[in-house]
Amino acid sequence: MAAPVRIIFLGGLGEIGRNCMAIEQDDRLLLIDCGLMFPDADMHGIDLVLPDFTFLRDNAHRIEACVATHGHEDHVGGLQFLLRELSFPIYGSPVTLGLARNRIQEAGLLGKTELIPVVDNERRRIGPFDVEFIPVTHSVPFAHAIALHTPQGVILHSGDFKIDLTPVDDRRTDLARLGALAAGDGIRLLMLDSTNAEERGSAPSERSVGVVLRQLFAEHKTERIITASFASHIHRVQQIAEAAIDAGRVVATLGRSMINNVRMARDLGIIKLPDHAFVNIEEIDNYPPEKVCVISTGSQGEPMAALSLLARGDNKFVKIGPKDLVIFSSHAIPGNESNVNRVIDGLLRAGADVVHSGIADVHATGHAQA
Incomplete structure (x- = not known):
């Protein structure tokens, strides 16, 4: 029987912001994103809302790394707060890491992490995790979808994305690679950006x-x-x-x-x-x-x-x-x-x-x- 894989959501579901999840495999944890959220109008005196870090504090010794899909605050803005308590490396594109680095450096916490750059379509072993970084277009350069090749099959996390055939940098969502994943052994679990799922039509370029x-x-x-x-x-x-x-x-x-x-x-x-x-x-x-x-x-x-x-x-x-x-x-x-x-x-x-x-x-x- 294939080894089990567990997904723990720590924020970002049913809300806009504080995107954070943990993937558990072979008793190790891989974080995907760690963002923050702006408070609602009725949250008086609150500046920012963070994911619930309780699970991560309790399992700090099992955290392998954090993989960042892109550099928006709702996906990496919580890292400097988590790094106050824990220490782990962060993987992402140079732009993603550059945006995260600014905040982490301001907090004086660069010594608590290692920023490890990846390139488009790179497939990298991070502890027991087999991680693939697939290019997607978003409103920040060099965003990635994350394909996890697990004992249970491929888990695809889209990150934030759009289909823009004429992006400013000509870097398009890699539909060919996504199609190849689906046509191969298939995608066991798809976790898809649903921010505009109720909007009809297509997003403008x-x-x-x-x-x-x-x-x-x-x-x-x-x-x-x-x-x-x-x-x-x-x-x-x-x-x-x-x-x-x-x-x-x-x-x-x-x-x-x-x-x-x-x-x-x-x-x-x-x-x-x-x-x-x-x-x-x-x-x-x-x-x-x-x-x-x-x-x-x-x-x-x-x-x-x-x-x-x-x-x-x-x-x-x-x-x-x-x-x-x-x-x-x-x-x-x-x-x-x-x-x-x-x-x-x-x-x-x-x-x-x-x-x-x-x-x-x-x-x-x-x-x-x-």
């Missing part, structure tokens, strides 16, 4: 957002343009920067995570734009407003993020006024709607024009639709 952004830059030639996006949405940041540079603007990043992630993406060669096009936020007053584009954090209305500070007039480098256009190139995560609306209200009161996904197609989902 990320490139379609770039077209809309260029139109907005062309229509607002006399205004300073401030954009807000997820700091980890590197392809969106790249498209914003390309639109700005082609319109004759310099680009400044605002917000710690945006600054760190753009630097990381440029170091890895993912964002390939001329150095002279980027300026420090302290330097934007040296340029006419219509020659400036600011790419900011805070698209989810986080109270202490850069865009929220702008809306309250509390940022020392940027003051919002009637000559500003603010573009929310994002969609509010469920539970964040009131915070986002509060920021939009503050920007409008300060005299800025605001464009969001309810007005123009300035966002494309990173999740497949039914």
Whole structure:
């Protein structure tokens, strides 16, 4: 009889965020992701919600490693909290590890882990686990589905994914490999991203957002343009920067995570734009407003993020006024709607024009639709 394989879900089911599970085989544990979740509106005084780590604390000696599907906070944002108590290596693409590293380093916990990069379609033995990293397209570069080749058959964890035939980096979901797995011995268990399972049709390509952004830059030639996006949405940041540079603007990043992630993406060669096009936020007053584009954090209305500070007039480098256009190139995560609306209200009161996904197609989902 084949050895048993057990799956323990620690978060991420029936909710948006804190994705975390453990696979048990031969008395060892392999984590897939360790994310966090934004609190609901009624969770007063709570900043973040983490997976239940009780099982992991009780079985710390059995943890082989963590495999990260991609670098979004709801999949890797909990690692720095778990590493306060435990120690284990983390596997993922260089981008995934770069995004996770920023947070782990800020927490002073790099010594508690080893970050081990993998490449597309790599199949690697991690303790008793036979792990395959299959390329998928998502709203962050170099995401992976995870195929576990177990004594009970193939377990396929899709991670977050979409089918985008024209992605910004031309790296598509590897449908051929997924088909080969199904056509071979079959897939014993499929765990599939269901975020947009109730949405009809197909998810738009990320490139379609770039077209809309260029139109907005062309229509607002006399205004300073401030954009807000997820700091980890590197392809969106790249498209914003390309639109700005082609319109004759310099680009400044605002917000710690945006600054760190753009630097990381440029170091890895993912964002390939001329150095002279980027300026420090302290330097934007040296340029006419219509020659400036600011790419900011805070698209989810986080109270202490850069865009929220702008809306309250509390940022020392940027003051919002009637000559500003603010573009929310994002969609509010469920539970964040009131915070986002509060920021939009503050920007409008300060005299800025605001464009969001309810007005123009300035966002494309990173999740497949039914």
